Amino acid sequence: MSIAPQTSTRVDQFFTVAEARLDRWRSLLQAARSWEGSANQQDPEKVNHASNTLGIFQELLQWEDFFAYPGPVLLKTLSERIAGGDASGTVRLAQSISAALLTHSYRTNLNDWDSDESPTSLGDRLPARSEDGVRHRPYFEVLFVSPARPAVWNELADDLRKLRRPEDAFVYEPVFVSNFEDAILGTILNGSVETVVIYEGISFASSRNNPVLREFLTSHLLATGGVGASRQYALELAKAVKLIRPELDVFFLSDRAVEKVAGDISADCIRRVFYQVEEPLELHLSILDAIADRFQTPYFDNLQKYAQRPIGTFHALPVARGKSIFKSNWIRDMGKFYGTNLFLAESSATTGGLDSLLEPTGNIKVAQQKAARAFGADHVFFVTNGTSTSNKMVEQALLAPGDIMIVDRNCHKSHHYGAVLSGALPLYVEAYPLTKYSMYGAVPLRTIKKALLDLKAEGKLDRARMLVLTNCTFDGQVYNVERVMEECLAIKPDLIFLWDEAWFGFARWSPFYRRRTAMGAAAVLERKFKDPAYRRAYDEQAKKLGPDLDPKDASLLDTRLVVNPDKVRIRVYQTNSTHKSMSSLRQGSMVLVKDQDYHTVEEQFHEAVFTHASTSPNLQIIATLDVARRQMELEGYELVNRAIQLALDLRREVNTHPLISKYFRILGADEMVPTEFRNSGFVDYLTPGSNWASAVKALREDEFALDVTRLTLVCGSAGFDGTQFKNLLASEYDIQLNKTSRNSILLQTNINNTRSDIAHLIKVLVEISQSIEKRFADGGPEVEEAFGTRVKSLMEDVPNLPNFSRFHNSFREDSTSVTSEGDMRSAFFGAYREEQCEHIKLSSPEIDRRLKEGPELVSANFVIPYPPGFPIMVPGQVISAETIEFMRKLDVKEIHGFNATLGLKLLKPSYLRMAKMPDKREAVDESKLQPAA
Ligand SMILES: Cc1ncc(COP(=O)(O)O)c(C=O)c1O
Secondary structure (H helix, E strand, C coil): CECCCCCCCCHHHECCHHHHHHHHHHHHHHHHHHHHHHHHCCCCCHHHHHHHHHHHHHHHHHHHCCCCCCHHHHHHHHHHHHHCCCHHHHHHHHHHHHHHHHHCHHHCCHHHHCCCCCCCCCCCCCCHHHHCCCCCCCEEEEEEECCCCHHHHHHHHHHHHHCCCCCCCCEEEEEEECEHHHHHHHHHHCCCEEEEEEECCCECCCCCCCHHHHHHHHHHHCCCCCCCCCCCHHHHHHHHHHHHCCCCEEEEEECCCHHHHHHCHHHCCCCEEEECCCCHHHHHHHHHHHHHHHHCCHHHHHHHHHHHCCCCCCCCCCCHHHHHHHCCCCCHHHHHHHCHHHHHCCCCCCCCCCCCCCCCCCHHHHHHHHHHHHHCCCEEEEECCHHHHHHHHHHHHHCCCCCEEEEECCCCHHHHHHHHHHCCEEEEECCCEEHHHCEECCCCHHHHHHHHHHHHHCCCHHHEEEEEEECCCCCCEEECHHHHHHHHHHHCCCCEEEEECCCCHHHHHCHHHHCCCHHHHHHHHHHHHHCHHHHHHHHHHHHHHCCCCCCCCHHHHHCCCCCCCCCCCCEEEEEECHHHHCCCCCCCEEEEEEECCHHHHHHHHHHHHHHHCCCCCCHHHHHHHHHHHHHHHHHHHHHHHHHHHHHHHHHHHHHHCCCHHHHCEECCHHHHCCHHHCCCCCCCCCCCCCCHHHHHHHHHHCCEEECCCEEEEECHHHCCCHHHHHHHHHHHHCCCCCEECCCEEEEECCCCCCHHHHHHHHHHHHHHHHHHHHHHHHHCHHHHHHHHHHHHHHHCCCCCCCCCCCECHHHCCCCCCCCCCCCHHHHHHHCCCHHHEEEECCCCHHHHHHHHHCCCCEECCCEEEECCCCCCECCCEECCHHHHHHHHHCCCCEEECCECCCEEEEECHHHHHHCCCCCCCCCCCHHHHCCCC
């Protein structure tokens, strides 16, 4: 993440080096060109240009040690040209290197490794001859961390290249570093590194000046058990590398008792241990084999083979093999548009290695196991009907009628429907409002703890089975997942968590965000609960607060609670819309499971899958889920970092552009997350002085953080409401987005975006800003005044967001209860009888009369306006005056569950008098279940 200003020189100031490095190569080229120009014209500035070129080159060198290309030979040539005053030669070489880096052509093109004048000197560097179009061999880099003297690195690299064989499926180049710190930098900076080979005997400190890295190492890795006090840096390094990039393969070369290292249980992060001088070919093959393991996509690979087989189909899927299409008189264009492969790969069979999504035993099973490894889960289920379905599956599997589900009211509607389907009673918790922007943030931990403690006080804690939260929220607020789970588990040690990470699946591949994902945090907690120091902390707490927390003790809300490690069960589920942030076709989704007690719910889990999954799942979606996993395991780190970098660039450009920033602004972390939730003092990524160590600190400590890839662009200050601006961008500029608020739109960057996209958006914002200024210039003060009024209305006259009122007493077990859970399912089905419902128009005075005099207005269904997209009414909810006021002020057209002509759909008071919440289930008398003797 390039948080530092562009002038920064220290390599550890940057997180994603890729773009910054390219920029510097281009700066070098520009400087060299100026130098060349001045040299030709005998310009007196020549000396300055030469020294500028040298300065940029020297700055670049600190990055280049961590990359295989251009490598020491080309860099030496370039350095000699600069030192020798050869401006034209410098331009030529800088030009070819920067072009090769930009296009990645060096990964396949042998010539890129040659300096222009000595084309034969490097002839055997890369086995690129086999890249001659016959087949593409993916290229990667291997970081060798070796105590050997740098003088012998070239020789070692040559020895490695000699091991290459034509049949190798992949090709790699080595990068050498000699110590722990440089190895960490190499792992962080070089996204092409896929493998780290660590020799024993390395030293710790880098000779570079890396204060930010040091701070990160001591505050982050040390704290997470990465770098211990021991001097076994090699093993510590292996662990640290896996903490930063768990997908990397780590090999260990030792010249002592290798059996001991291999047998060390803390060495489970190492893929294989070698005796140092033995078997270099074995190491080479192991490196390739490990990459093949990640590269292999069992389902997709088999589907491709299947598509090539001559198969007669007598099952019900006419498009399979495409014969109904390609020969058709009328729909041939469909075949032309999609191409043959799509239809050759269509089948309704589950034979021929295609496996069955509902009961996988073959390729799908293996593909899911690989996904589990990649995402850090125990089990993964592929889902082909979107996360809307994944959520309902998990909820139906784990919740029974009468269970209490604590859930963010602002969550996706699938969860509300999940409550209806399962019969669980939702206990809604409120997110903090960002009224100014007509949106919600996330649910404060205090609110969640209060809900749990209240349930405990009322003797209902045992029924609180699940907590459902959206991480990150649509607008980008990210929970401190670890802390939320830890403190909730301190109150209820077997609480199940469902983290809806519909938008956040990619976060696994960012070391920044991983800790704030469901799986990342579950892994942290797993380690933490085993730590003897943690047990001591719990004992301390038990001494102070007693073994059983007193729910009436209000100080618990502000106490950082510790879990009883003997009682706790880690039960974490995550759903993610793989299609939203990775290369999966639309509706591709996954359920990730990390549940110690999964075996106790496995059967019902399968039932839920059977309930919701189509029996005709789309094969292409399954295949792309498999491929999306491959991509993320091999290049997710690089791609995600780039998406983050682009988001930061966009933020900076918009907020500092002299014209754009007069009318538009992208909200920073400080505006999306109120101060009280940022204990670390972190303000925003763009605040001067922020660097990646301060960002990591904030991500570790703060209650909420902002996912920078989700950018709330305020457009109300330019006189546009969100929907209007969204439509303008779509119709005039071909820019698509999907979420808006009253005065903002939500932009997001993902692994698909490029710098050109950012440039396009900036250009568009400049144009729109210019057109506003032109309107002022042409229309004079009246136009400006009208503009001011419109801006004020959008930015200041914002309706208050209504909180959840309560369920009607008919749907509550006990109307005096402090906790607000209710039987939404009965209310929902109550509305299925027309005679039990009534409609009243929103503008009717009858509404106001009923609000004042009763009987209470009770919603018969969900009412969800877009935007903001959360249910302002749910079935069984008593409608408050605030909700009516909000609805009357709403100026959006799309309101699901509300027909303006008919009015609000309500449950009739006569029905409500009859409706009774189902009696509490009676305890089952086991003896009655025994078969008669
Ligand atoms: C938080 C959240 N969860 C779940 C979903 C549903 O995901 P899908 O579109 O994959 O069905 C969405 C969709 O926008 C969402 O925002």
